[in-house]
Amino acid sequence: MEVVDKSKVYFVGAGPGDPELITLKGYRILQQADVVIYAGSLINPELLNYCKPEAECHDSAYLHLQQIIQLMVDGIHNDKLVVRLQTGDLSLYGSVREQGEELAKQEIGFRCIAGVSSFLGAAAELGAEYTVPEVSQSLIITRMAGRTPTPELESLELFARHQTSMAIFLSVKGIAAVVDKLVTGGYPTDTPVSVVYKATWPDCQVVKGTLADIARKVTDAGIQKTALILVGRFLGEEYHYSKLYDAEFCHEYR
C-alpha cells in the first residue's frame, strides 16, 4: 500500500455518486484525510462518512479558486493531509490543471487518484456498451459550448458527422439546442438517445427516446442538471457478436 505524502495535495475522483464506486485507494486516502475540500453540488455527502470525525470538510460550492488554494496551502503548511474530492474522474471537466498551476506557484505538488467517471456509471446504469461491433467503435466525450466556449473544430455539428456514440456532459439544460446541432450535423432523427440523471444515485432517472422526441421528454421530466446525454445507435436494436469469443477465433486476445 502506498505511503501517503502529506507534502502534496491529493486530488481524488469520488465516482459518479454511489459511495461504493470510489476506488479503494481513494477510500483509504479519505479515511486518513485531515482536510477535505469537496464539490458539494455533485458529491454524495455519504462519502464524507468515510472521513475521521475530526476531519475538517469544506464545500467548495461556496468558495472561489483562491479560497480553495488557500485552504490547501494552510493545510499543507500545518502538516495536514489535504484531499480535494471531485466528482467522477478528475480528467474530465475537473479544473485540476488550474488548481495544480496555483499550487505550483506555492511550491506545492499534487497527486491524482483516478475515479469512475459518470459516463461509465451511466452506461452501467443502462447495461449498455458504447462500442458495439459493426455499429460503433468510438466514443466522443464532449459538451455543448456554454459559458466555457469549445474550440470551433469541436462543435457538436462536426462531431455528429461521425454518427458514432456520444456522451455529452454539462449540456442537459440546453437539450433542445443540442438536438438541433446533432441533427444539423448528420444524425438521423430516429437515432436513440438516453438521458441519465444522477447515474448510480438512489434517485437516478433515465429518459429514453430518439432525437425526434428526447427534448420534450427531458423538459417534461424537469431534468435541468447532473445528467448526461448519451446518443447513438449503440442504444438501438442492432448488434453483432464480436469475433473475440467466436469459437473459431484464437484465444490469444481474450
Ligand code: SAH
Ligand atoms: N469529472 C466528472 C464530470 C464533471 S462535470 C466526471 O468524470 O463525471 C459535471 C457534469 O458531469 C454534470 O453536469 C453532468 O453532465 C455530469 N455528471 C456528473 N455526475 C453525474 C451523474 N451521477 N449522472 C449523470 N451525469 C453526471
